[in-house]
Amino acid sequence: MTHDGPTDHLEQNRRYWDDQAAAWHGPLARDHWAQVEPRWGLWGTPESQVSVLPSDIAGMRTIELGCGTAYVSAWLAGAGAHPVGIDLSEQQLSTARAMQAEFGIDFPLVLGNAEEVPYEDDSFDLAISEYGASLWCDPYRWIPEAARLLVPGGRLVFSRYSPLFALCVPPEGPASTTLSRSQFGLTRLDWGNHVEFVLPHGDMFRLLRASGFVVEDLIEVQAPQHARDYMEVTADWARQWPSEEIWKARLTG
Template identity: 85%
Template sequence: MTHDGPADHLEQNRRFWDDEAAAWHAPLARDHWSRTEPSWGLWATPEPQVTVLPDGIAGMRTIELGCGTAYVSAWLARAGAQPVGIDLSEQQLATARAMQEEFGLDFPLVLGNAEKVPYEDDSFDLAISEYGASLWCDPYRWIPEAARLLVPGGRLVFMRYSPLFALCASPEGAASTRLFREQFGLTRLEWGNHVQFILPHGEMLRLLRSCGFVVEDLIEVQAPRPAHRDYAEVSADWAHQWPSEEIWKARLAG
């Protein structure tokens, strides 16, 4: 399976995170870093509810693809893993380094592109992405790269917006009960100053299989009632009725 689309999303998204998004995302970093137990995504879904992290995480070599402020890698480090974080935003990594110093954790943070990671084949036991490469990178590039980086039997776990959310995401505001775009051909979403990627389930499944992955689980996340907040792109009420986000778990065959 190949994909020959444009790669201009990397520069667009780097500018978005360096020039705009980092300013509002940085204040959230301390809250995420200070959590004693991981909670995932928009609705802070507790780790015991979804079991994102595999058993035996202690000692695993892990890479967070599109790490942002690297709070996921911080959770992994506290669990005994050996994490590496990679992100293309200097501003996000600057915040991550400040958090490392504040919380007394130290692990490699790499300025780079999750679609072309400067590590050798078979370097990691776990690749993970929570709204990082899983949303902001071309899946036809970053998923084969994750497969290259993982040892046989290695795990890939990622969280992203759901395809249903992408179909219902309104150009003017929060997700609607109407469909605003077609599912066939859904891949690249242009949002003016940044680009996101969401594949339908069938296409994602075929892509993962073509890269040697065995899909072990797909969790469609339901927002709780009551939820701690709404978001500009989706309300908690909408996400209680339909999944706004999902978690994929896969294992590299071999």
């Protein structure tokens, strides 16, 4: 599958994370690394509720696409997997290396682009992205790349903003009860200093199928009671409509 869209988002997003976001995201890394049970996404949904990780994760070769501070890869290592993390932000990876030293967990961290990963075909059993490549990379590039990296029968798991959230969030935030953009043609969201990607469900299903995946589950996450608000979405909004979702797919062949 080929895609001829613009690639300027890569440099925009690298600058965003190196120059701005790493400053506020880095201090959260220690809390994530210290968690005994993985908790996913904005609302800290516990692994026991959503089973993001395969039950047979021990021994799997895994790659985290857009790993940031690599706490997901740390969780994978703690479960017995053999993770690799890749991210385009040197600042994020610097924090990840500091956490590796502090927690005594070591695995490869690669400075690079999740749309073009420097590993051979069939190198991994699981590809995973929690608001990494799944939000910050072009899906028409990173999903076929994940398929290339996985062995037949390999699994792809990712979390992202929901299409409904993308339709309802204005440039100034937070998500409202008013539609702010059209669903038709929804793909790329330009926020001035960074770019995000959210495909509607139909387009995502077709892309996954065209890349060789079978979708096994789609979990639309509801915010729990007494959750904190975020700049982009309030907990009250996300208790009524899904602001984020988790996809699970398996590569055929």
